[in-house]
Amino acid sequence: GNSVTQMEGPVTLSEEAFLTINCTYTATGYPSLFWYVQYPGEGLQLLLKATKADDKGSNKGFEATYRKETTSFHLEKGSVQVSDSAVYFCALVNSGNTPLVFGKGTRLSVIA
């Protein structure tokens, strides 16, 4: 079946530090990959996506590259801000009409 595994948190970083949140997946076929972010008290917001191997998704300084050979989609940001504090979810959807499958989420706290 389809599944997503992401690094456990919480992750605590100082402002301007480099961020990596690891995500690996198991899926049949050629899934599309996503990162969603959940700020405190809010729903999920799509952060970025990639739909095929070697695609790089990017948004708001965050990047992730779809690596089929390692079945990974790690999230990176060069310099985090306090406002980036949130829970980050890696997710996939397989081809056709299938639901999103989420990882358990990684809580990021950025301190000034």
Next chain:
Amino acid sequence: ETGVTQSPTHLIKTRGQQVTLRCSSQSGHNTVSWYQQALGQGPQFIFQYYREEENGRGNFPPRFSGLQFPNYSSELNVNALELDDSALYLCASSLDRAKNIQYFGAGTRLSVL
């Protein structure tokens, strides 16, 4: 263009009761999916509705049921509430069932006592 809205924001029920949660999809979206997010976990797919028909279901018992209306708004009904039903319930809409980008509402926080 309005986003996905859910009501109520919070709800407290007791074990054995029934609950109805509501979702208004984003303008122009004909597909609605519901997810359950337990504390500290990722969202789990409950079911999806496309043009008023159920179009896929996750591993949830029949006491979880839903409806989609002609205006594409949706309801999630849960009967015979159990303590483990306490969670954040998220609704997501998408332009079409085959499209991958889902837009989420802020959720309804359900507490079962």
